[in-house]
Amino acid sequence: MCGIVGYIGNKKASPILIDGLLKLEYRGYDSAGISTMENGFISNMKDKGRVKNLYEIPGIDDLKGVVGIAHTRWATHGKPAKENSHPHMDNHNIFSVVHNGIIENYQELKEFLVQNGYHFLSQTDTEIIPNLIHYYYVKQDKCHDSLLKAVHLACNDLKGSYAIEVLCKDAPDTLIVARKDSPLVIGVGEDENYVSSDIPAILSYTKNFYLLNDGDFAKLSKHSISFYDVNLAPIEKELKSIEWDVSACEKDGYEDFMLKEIYEQPKSVRETIGSRLKKGEKVNFEDIGFTKETLQHFHKIYLVACGTAMHAGLAIKPMLEKLCHIDVIVDIASEFRYREPLIDDKTLCIYISQSGETADTIAALKLSKMKGAKTIAISNVIGSSITREADYTIYTHAGPEIAVASTKAYTSQITLLALLCLYFAEVLESVPYDVINTIKEELLLLPEKVSEVLKDSEQIKNFANKVYEEKDIFFLGRGTDYTVSQEASLKLKEISYIHSEAYAAGELKHGPIALIENGITVVGILTDPNLVEKSVSNLQEVITRGAKTLIITNQEINQTNYDEVITIPYTNPLISPILSIIPLQLFSYYISKEKGLDVDKPRNLAKSVTVE
Numbered sequence: 001m002c003g004i005v006g007y008i009g010n011k012k013a014s015p016i017l018i019d020g021l022l023k024l025e026y027r028g029y030d031s032a033g034i035s036t037m038e039n040g041f042i043s044n045m046k047d048k049g050r051v052k053n054l055y056e057i058p059g060i061d062d063l064k065g066v067v068g069i070a071h072t073r074w075a076t077h078g079k080p081a082k083e084n085s086h087p088h089m090d091n092h093n094i095f096s097v098v099h100n101g102i103i104e105n106y107q108e109l110k111e112f113l114v115q116n117g118y119h120f121l122s123q124t125d126t127e128i129i130p131n132l133i134h135y136y137y138v139k140q141d142k143c144h145d146s147l148l149k150a151v152h153l154a155c156n157d158l159k160g161s162y163a164i165e166v167l168c169k170d171a172p173d174t175l176i177v178a179r180k181d182s183p184l185v186i187g188v189g190e191d192e193n194y195v196s197s198d199i200p201a202i203l204s205y206t207k208n209f210y211l212l213n214d215g216d217f218a219k220l221s222k223h224s225i226s227f228y229d230v231n232l233a234p235i236e237k238e239l240k241s242i243e244w245d246v247s248a249c250e251k252d253g254y255e256d257f258m259l260k261e262i263y264e265q266p267k268s269v270r271e272t273i274g275s276r277l278k279k280g281e282k283v284n285f286e287d288i289g290f291t292k293e294t295l296q297h298f299h300k301i302y303l304v305a306c307g308t309a310m311h312a313g314l315a316i317k318p319m320l321e322k323l324c325h326i327d328v329i330v331d332i333a334s335e336f337r338y339r340e341p342l343i344d345d346k347t348l349c350i351y352i353s354q355s356g357e358t359a360d361t362i363a364a365l366k367l368s369k370m371k372g373a374k375t376i377a378i379s380n381v382i383g384s385s386i387t388r389e390a391d392y393t394i395y396t397h398a399g400p401e402i403a404v405a406s407t408k409a410y411t412s413q414i415t416l417l418a419l420l421c422l423y424f425a426e427v428l429e430s431v432p433y434d435v436i437n438t439i440k441e442e443l444l445l446l447p448e449k450v451s452e453v454l455k456d457s458e459q460i461k462n463f464a465n466k467v468y469e470e471k472d473i474f475f476l477g478r479g480t481d482y483t484v485s486q487e488a489s490l491k492l493k494e495i496s497y498i499h500s501e502a503y504a505a506g507e508l509k510h511g512p513i514a515l516i517e518n519g520i521t522v523v524g525i526l527t528d529p530n531l532v533e534k535s536v537s538n539l540q541e542v543i544t545r546g547a548k549t550l551i552i553t554n555q556e557i558n559q560t561n562y563d564e565v566i567t568i569p570y571t572n573p574l575i576s577p578i579l580s581i582i583p584l585q586l587f588s589y590y591i592s593k594e595k596g597l598d599v600d601k602p603r604n605l606a607k608s609v610t611v612e
């Protein structure tokens, strides 16, 4: 949560900082602010609300500074208000700091600072940081590198997570950054350097990046970057070149990132399959290289994640169990981490995270490593925190996902998990080869089939326009269709603010059917030939009680029973969520648009949940 940007070079910093913040706004949009170095003093301009509000601040266009830091906030400590906006300055206006993360011991540090004569203007945890830096700075009698040392000493006192940028009035040509459990990258230009919470925000300026690890510090000038470890010993870092196209981070003619990302799915699914699966060949996971003995050693597999990524785990559980004959437990990271799960060295734990920065998922991964489990990270972001913790990492290669509502990441996560499952089954020889082969053929056909599903958008839009004023919408399905219902319901909630529930269709009679009343909307997903008759009966029960129905199916059903039927291409039920979710992503999208909401930045949410 929260996005930070920094610049040091020869150009006017403020437009670069604001441009970066606009691209990071998906991380939080409660307030925004920038600090720039202006002729020997630090200018600090900030306000509550969206980044665009910064343009309204008098004098912001007159800023000339070529060094600066910036922040867009997702409020944790203290309400969205100007005084709680970042950057925060110390009492003597020597330091300006932006921070992403949570300082857990801030009360204790605040008391310490108050006893030492400091006062506070905000309710944030962050405001202690510039003051703590100041406290150590004055203790250092301005010896060589006292700024870096003061930042280091202050960070040593912090408990919790942080990515910080520090500007100091006394060192106008220097920017100090540090990270622990919150993301931070440094982009390298010619006679200029950039800092950001993620790569896409500064991809239009450079494709060359340094990735900071937990505990790292960096000192930047426009010509140089020096890296230091947790003990402030100098370290070397490898410069990485990022392949992403700049247009991947722009809307590219689409009204919203979410719509663009929905339409990118033929490509993203194809990229996820990449070279891992080729016609007639074995699935390639050389990078993991498990032997039959290694896989047989595992007694169970945990799939752990949050939100949509957890739903991708739910979607693939039936396939893993059916093809690999192994117990699979899908768990919510925030529950798993506090529950003493029964894991040991005979457990394989797979962590799924688009951003690779989700605090609960990272903590769950660390816990399972401590208990001796083998860990695999599935992420979309190269070098993200989760990938640095896990024993093995595999990337979805879906391209940057900017909209808060996850779409293409979900279909790519299921695709990658399906490939991994086929690889396990091949190595284990747990099912006849023709079973594996049929699913492989189906997987290779998916990009084409995703394109076909996307052609039905008008039909979905029309139905969405009929029901956008509803107060409740229910989703029903069985088997993998139930898992899609859960994801569809989450999507609808987060961008349309309509209350919604997903139920396993067979559970209806055990209580939820009491909620069905005349005129209510029920969405049914019917893609598994073995379960379709059962689900049709359950749908009949809600129709009898007055529900209007939208059906997503690849089966031959009596269409006249329903208000709207979207027919999608057939694929193996074990991987059908990759197709059946797409009309429902569009359904949520069009409802949100019809309600006039901000699709890409729904209220109260942020893309990366880097705090627990």
Ligand code: M6R
Pocket (backbone or CB within 6 Å): 306, 307, 308, 309, 352, 353, 354, 355, 356, 357, 358, 361, 404, 405, 406, 407, 490, 491, 494, 607, 608, 609
């Ligand atoms: O980056 P991650 O995949 O770890 O994020 C997990 C969830 O926060 C995320 O999927 C969230 O549920 C989305 N907003 C759903 O659209």
